[in-house]
Amino acid sequence: MKRLVSLLLVAILFLHALPIAPVHAATTGTCGNLTWTYDSGTLTISGYGPMPDFDTTYANTRAPWYNYNTLVDTIIIKNGVTSIGANAFYNYELVPSINIPVSVRSIGEKAFLFCDLLADAPLPPYLSHIGENAFAFCALKEIILPETLTELSAKAFYYCTKATTLHFGSNLKTIGASAFEGCESVRELTLLQGMNVGGSAFKDSGLVKLTIPDRAEGAKDITLGKYAFDDCRHLEEVYIGDSVTTISDYAFRNCTALKKLTIGGRVSTIGKYAFNGDTALAEVKFPNSLTLIDDFAFMYCTGLKKITMGNRPVTTDQHAFDNCNALEGVYISDLSVWCHSDFYMYGGSPLYYARNLYLDGILVEHLVIPEDVTMLNGSTFDNMSCLKTVVLPPNVHKIGWTEFSGCYNLERIVVLDPNCEIANPQSTSQMGTVKKTVLHGWRDSTLQTYAETYGYTFTTHNESITVLSEPTCTESGERLHHCSVCKHSYTESVAALGHDYTSSSTEPTCTQGSVTTHVCNRCEDTYSTVGKPLDHKYQSEITEPTCTTEGFTTYTCIDCGHSYVDKVMEAFGHPYTAKTTPPTCTEGGFTEYTCSVCGDSYIDDYTEAKGHKYRTKVTQPSCTEGGFTEYTCSVCGDSYIDDHTDPKGHDYIANVIEPTCINGGYTEYTCTVCSDFYFADHTDPKGHDYIANVIEPTCINGGYTEYTCTVCGDFYIADHTNPKGHDYITNVIKPTCIDGGYTEYTCTVCGDSYVSDHTEPSAHNYLPHITKPTCTTDGRIDHICSFCGDCYSEILPAHCPSAHLADVSLSVWYHNAVDYALENGLMKGMSETTFEPDTAMNRAMLVTVLWRYCGEPAEGENSFVDVVSGQWYTNAVAWAAHNGIVGGVGNGRFAPNGNITREQLATILFRYCNANGIDTTARAPLSSFPDGRKVSSYAEDAISWAVSVGLLAGTKIGNQTYLDPQGNATRAQVATILMRFIENMMK
Incomplete structure (x- = not known):
């Protein structure tokens, strides 16, 4: 009882010492080795080790800080935390930024899902895993993946619509499905070598330019999952390098802004719907590696005008080019390859909509099928309206049922194989048109039958037949058909006649068959055949066997009487059964x-x-019962009892149990024979004799008194007191550029200490101080840390782009302008050592300079009669005319070698600005120039604008400044004007 009272007192004291908390979610706690604290909108997580994964489905599986998601606007994760668990910060919609410490190696799935305001979350440098939906629907502005990341999970940055910067670490190999789907602010992307891009990875993104690089030596191919760039409606330019062999299903579907497409030289397959609905795409050039264009691949490419095929046969599936209504031409370089291609009917062939086929750039109107072609599959020339005549040589043995359907201008088809298989048509326009197309072939040929069946006009060769050999019973004959007009001929094989036999036979018997003799009526060839005998028709009679006599069967033929005995059966013998x-x-x-x-x-x-x-079974006597022996027969069970003995009686011994502090004493009596026992001689317990030992409290442990019995060693604890608690003093170590900071805490009572509140090194803040190089002196860049003064320098070598040109010295007024033009690739020397600054600039030179500045775009087609294809300036002139920068000099001429005048130069630059949306509204009066009225009317606005913005300053002659509008512009003047133009107008 005394001990029970002591325990109750201890419990009361313990409960009294507990703090009384308000009834709401905890503001601090632990999860694993980590500690979390919430205070006034700030959630802090610290410690060392991983963060557990959480599940938002049930209250007991959520993060312990889950209920603060509508209050927290700041999350602090201390260095030492090695992972961020799944669903850790799910739907924390008020947090704008977070600093993820360098110690974090893994971010779990949905860790920051629906953090709607999260715009800044730099990823740590050693991160190796980002889980599915980790940052989905966040407001991140930039996504920079670290070098340590090799695989990105599905939907990791799903619909991060604010991200404008996307950078991959060089070791990233796999992008999961929908990882960047809906990232509508990303504009440009270059994939890495050997990368596997998952399905819908960039679907519905804002990409404008995509580069899939050529394969580097030793690198693996790049693979694209289905829907990889589906619905990228801002995508204008796609370069697919030779690192890709298959363009997957739906890869670029509905990229409605796509204008420029380059397909690399190892692509063999274009998948289903790959470019379906790309309405801005005007031209496609297929590589020589292409062998398959799958279902609906270019369907609804309504702006597609030109297709250039490779030099390998291609198979297309249904509707590959369906509804490409703007197609104007298909360009091929090998007619045999085109004929060996397998096009699905109607929209499976690009020619069905283009109607015009060009071989080596020349429109095909008169077609002769190559000699290595044996059949036309049915859609090779379907709907080819430019076609006028067709010649199918003898090697073409089969024509598909829509082969020349829709060829409405087809005047004549010549088929030189008399047995050519022509498929039954679904309409009478299969071979051109009935009323217009003439079918020409051999008399009695399959073509004549076809023409007569479907109402075509049929003309025959001027045919003569020469018998080369007559057929016999066993050998075929030959006839030569020859046209005396076109000199075509063919040899007809006449089938062997076969034997014409007459037969006679003898009657068969039971033992001999009939003999039939066959004699040919033409060649008297003879042979005999022997039939089967009729065989005996036996009847059987059975004699049954008995126990002592044999049985047998007798067989007798009903036709000839022949008989025999068979199937002798032995006597049965007695079949005895035994009963034992x-x-x-x-x-x-x-x-x-x-x-x-x-x-x-x-x-x-x-x-x-x-x-x-x-x-026998012997039963021994016990203390209370006598013994006996029982005898039992093991065969029949007979038994009896004998050999009886008397009981033995009990033999007890005594065991005395002494009393203890809590238990009384007694004597236990036990029989040594049968173990029967009983208790007697009971005595009372002695009781405890306790002594007390007092334990004083320390900083971390409470005090108490331990009571121990001197007799039996029993003990209990009571009289508890609270711990004193540490009395810490702090020493703050600030971070430097290279070392992190921390706070050291030391107890003044017991000396206990620990380090906490770690901060990252501040890192150097280098600011560049630049001294530019000149043509004769080196420059330098001094990088100076604004925090600690640390400095390192880079030398910028002296550089003069015109140093090799003898006629451009450092002292001339146009020296800097020539350097600028040379360094930026705008102009080149006229030789290796001269620039010829005073030489007049011609029109072709100026247009080419502007074209180079724009990146040498491949736009427009040459329409000038004096601009020859393949010249160094041809593409530049076509581009300038296409964009309205130049318009020629009249009569379809451009005058490429004509000198450019100063007013023409101003006009070309003026039009260039207008074509590129650059403001040209500024004007300056020309009346201040003595020759201002000499400016041609077409150039007045351009000259006024050029003077206003400082491009033209006039030419000094005496004390007057002249515009000299019709004067030739020299190469030095053009270089100077271009430098002013680009530096002042193009910035």
Whole structure:
């Protein structure tokens, strides 16, 4: 009782010491080795080790800080935390930024899902895993993946619509499905070598330019999952390098702004719907590696005008080019390759909509099928309206049923194989048109039959037939068909006639067959055949066997009487059955045998009686019962009892149990024979004799008194006091550029200490101080840390782009302008050592300079009669005319070698600005120039604008400044004006 009272007192004191908390979610706690704290909108997580994964489905599986998601606007994760668990910060919609420490190696799935305001979350440098939906629907502005990341999970940055910067670490190999789907602010992307891009990875993104690089030596191919760039409606330019072999299904579907597409030289397959609905795409050039264009691949590319095929046969599936209504031409370089291609009917062939086929750039109107082609599959020339005549040589043995359907201008088809298989048409326009197209072939040919069946006009060769050999019974004959007009001929094989036999036969018997003799009526060839005999028609008679006699069967032919005996069956013998009577302990045994057929029987196999076989079971006497022996026969069960003995009686011994502090004493009496026992001689307990030992409290442990019994060692604890608690002092170590900071805490009572509040090194803040190089002196860049003064420098070598040109010295007024033009690739020297600054600039030179500045775009087609294809300036002139920068000099001429005048130069730059949306509204009066009225009317606005913005300053002649509008612009003047133009107008 005394001990129970002590325990109750201890419990009361313990409960009294507990703090009384308000009834709401905790503001601090632990999860694993980590500690979390919430205070006034700030959630802080610290410690060392991983963060557990959480599940938002149930209250007991959520993060312990889950209920603060509508209050927290700041999340602090201390260095030492190695992972961010799944669903850790799910739907924390008020947090604008977070600093993820360098210690974090893994971010779990949905870790920051629906953090709607999260715009800044730099990823740590050693991160190796980002889980599915980790940052989905966040407001991140930039996504920079670290070098340590090799695989990105599905939907990791799903619909991060604010991200404008996307950078991959060089070791990233796999992008999961929908990883960047809906990232509508990303504009440009270059994939990495060997990268696997998952399905819908960039679907519905804002990409404008995509580069899939050529394969580097030793690198793996780049693979694209289905829907990889589906619905990228801002995508204008796609470069697919030779690192790709298959363009996957739906890869670029509905990229409605796509204008420029380059397909690399190892692509063999274009998948289903790959470019379906790309309405801005005007031209496609297929590589030589292409072999398959799958279902609906270019369907609804309504702006597609030109297709250039490779030099390998291609298979297309249904509707590959369906509804490409703007197609104007298909360009090929090998007619045999085109004929060996397998196009699906109607929209499966680009020619169905283009109608015009160009071979080596020349429109095909008169077609001769190559000699290596044996059949046309049915859609090769379907709907080719430019076609006028077709010649199918003897090697073409089959024509598909829509081969020349829709060729409405087709005037004549010549088929030189008389047995050519022509598929039955679905309409009468299969071979051109009935009223217009003439079918020309051999008399009695399949083509003539076809023409007569479907109402075509048929003309034949001027045919003569020469018998080369007559057919016989066994050998075929030959006839030569020859046209005396076109000189075509073919040899007709006449089938062998075969034998014409007459037969006679003899009658068969039971043992001999009939003999038939065959004699040919034409060549008297003879042979005989022997039929089968009729065989005997036997009837059978059976004699059954008995127990002692044999049985047999007799067979007799009903036609010739022949007979024989067969199937002898032995006598049965007696089939005895045995019935055994076994011996007993008192009677003998025997066996009785009986025939089951005739009933014959006898008795045998007598045995003697066995006698009893008794077993004994001895029961020993006990303390209270007598003993005896039981005898039992193991055969028949007979038994009896004998050999009785008397009981032994008990033999007790005594065991005395002494009393203890809590238990009384007694004596236990036990029988040594049967273990029977009883208790007697009871005494009372002695009681405890306790002594007390007082334990004083320390900083971390409470005090108490321990009571121990001197008799039995029993003990209990009471009189508890609270711990004193540490008395810490702090020492703050600030971070430097290279070392992190921390706070050291030390207890003044017990000396206990620990380090906490770690901060990252501040890192150097280098600011560049630039001294630019000149043509004669080096420059330098001094990088100076604004925090600690650390400095390192880079030398910028002296550089003069015109140093090799003898006629551009450092002292001339145009020296800097020539350097600028050379360094930026705008102009080149006229030779290796001269620039010829005073030489007049011609029109072709100026247009080419502007074209180079724009990146040498491939736009427009040459329409000037004096601009020859393949010249160094041809593409530049086509581009300038296409964009309205130049318009020629009249009569379809451009005058490429004509000198450019100053007013023409101003006009070209003026039009260039207008074509590129650059403001040209500024004007300056020309009246201040003596020759201002000499400016041509077409150039007045351009000259006024050029003077206003400082491009033209006039030419000094005496004390007057002249515009000299019709004067030739020299190369030095053009270089100077271009430098002013680009530096002042293009910034």
